Amino acid sequence: MQLTRYTDYALRTLLQAALMPEGERLSVAQITATYDISRSHVMKIVQRLGQLGYLRNVRGKGGGIELGKAPEEINISAVVIDMESNLQIVECNSPYCRLQPACKLKQVLTEAINAFITVLESYTLADLVENKDELLQLLTLDEIAA
Amino acid sequence: MQLTRYTDYALRTLLQAALMPEGERLSVAQITATYDISRSHVMKIVQRLGQLGYLRNVRGKGGGIELGKAPEEINISAVVIDMESNLQIVECNSPYCRLQPACKLKQVLTEAINAFITVLESYTLADLVENKDELLQLLTLDEIAA
Numbered sequence: 664m665q666l667t668r669y670t671d672y673a674l675r676t677l678l679q680a681a682l683m684p685e686g687e688r689l690s691v692a693q694i695t696a697t698y699d700i701s702r703s704h705v706m707k708i709v710q711r712l713g714q715l716g717y718l719r720n721v722r723g724k725g726g727g728i729e730l731g732k733a734p735e736e737i738n739i740s741a742v743v744i745d746m747e748s749n750l751q752i753v754e755c756n757s758p759y760c761r762l763q764p765a766c767k768l769k770q771v772l773t774e775a776i777n778a779f780i781t782v783l784e785s786y787t788l789a790d791l792v793e794n795k796d797e798l799l800q801l802l803t804l805d806e807i808a809a
Numbered sequence: 810m811q812l813t814r815y816t817d818y819a820l821r822t823l824l825q826a827a828l829m830p831e832g833e834r835l836s837v838a839q840i841t842a843t844y845d846i847s848r849s850h851v852m853k854i855v856q857r858l859g860q861l862g863y864l865r866n867v868r869g870k871g872g873g874i875e876l877g878k879a880p881e882e883i884n885i886s887a888v889v890i891d892m893e894s895n896l897q898i899v900e901c902n903s904p905y906c907r908l909q910p911a912c913k914l915k916q917v918l919t920e921a922i923n924a925f926i927t928v929l930e931s932y933t934l935a936d937l938v939e940n941k942d943e944l945l946q947l948l949t950l951d952e953i954a955a
Contacts, residue, residue, distance in 0.1 A: 664810065664811065664812050664813070664816075664889075664893055664895070664896060664898070664922075665810065665895060665897065665898055665899065665900065666810050666898055666899055666918070667810070668900075670810075671899045671900070674899075674914055675906070675908075675914070678908070678914060697907065697908075698904070698906060699904040699905075700904070739917060743810075747810055749810070749811060750810060751811065752810070752811055752812055753811065753812055753817045753820075754811065754814075754817070758844070758845040758846070759845075760821070760844060761843065761947050761948065762821075762824070762843075762944055762947050762948070764947060765940055765943040765944050765947055766944075767936065767937045767938075767939070767940065768820055768821070768824060768937050771885060771928070771929065771932050771936070771937065772812070772929075774928050775924075775925045775926075775928035775929050776810075776925065778921075778924040778925055778927065778928045779921045779922065779924055779925040780921075781924065782917070782920050782921035782924045783917065783918075783921050786917050790913065790917070791913045791914050791917065792913075793913070794911055794913065797911040798908055798911050798912075801907050801908050801910060801911055802907065802908070
């Protein structure tokens with residue numbers, strides 16, 4: 664059981680955007696370099712995060728990607744719900760399961776996934792970068808090593 | 810985010826085994842017919858559930874598949890943990906994520922998955938078949954319609 668890579672890297676992209684020093688903006692190339700993923704994958708993620716208002720693309724000199732909202736306003740559960748195409752923990756309709764009308768397994772799994780989401784609801788992007796200096800050092804160390 | 814089909818159908822197979830009337834045993838054909846999945850998939854699941862002691866295969870006349878433990882002794886979280894090859898909600902090592910040593914995202918997602926598991930820990934297979942008559946009727950109605 665995993666988040667899709669799409670959601671996973673959306674969260675990491677937001678994390679990296681939140682780590683940018685004041686006034687600096689992020690490039691797609693920096694994201695691909697940090698996480699070693701393809702440019703096309705990053706482009707799709709950045710575009711979707713932009714549509715959802717989590718990121719903003721600033722054009723022109725000094726332009727680039729920046730957060731579309733304050734980190735405190737970006738709730739982790741909202742990002743997961745927005746990015747995951749499917750939060751149905753099991754697939755009861757394809758093929759249709761004949762036990763569905765009375766199935767308690769589905770109820771139990773739904774209760775479990777709700778508990779998962781409830782934990783995520785209690786965190787924002789700001790919580791993920793409260794150790795900003797430490798995270799920035801990890802980014803920079805790697806750049807020196809590269 | 811979904812359970813693997815392997816885990817999903819393992820749970821459904823246990824459910825069906827728990828619904829068998831006293832003294833009757835389940836066949837692989839009955840499982841494939843109920844859930845409309847391939848025989849090879851069911852065989853793999855049944856074999857693994859057997860290795861784990863959740864199912865027992867009784868040979869000879871009147872033989873077939875039966876539960877290896879009482880439904881009350883089969884905890885849902887244990888089945889999910891045993892069957893899911895990967896409960897790491899995100900993949901931090903492939904490719905290796907440079908933020909990992911200080912990453913709070915991983916911590917938050919681990920806390921969330923633990924909440925998911927904690928809910929499942931509070932249920933056994935017996936809880937899933939407490940409405941046994943209703944579930945049996947759904948199985949039987951469908952057999953008549955087939």
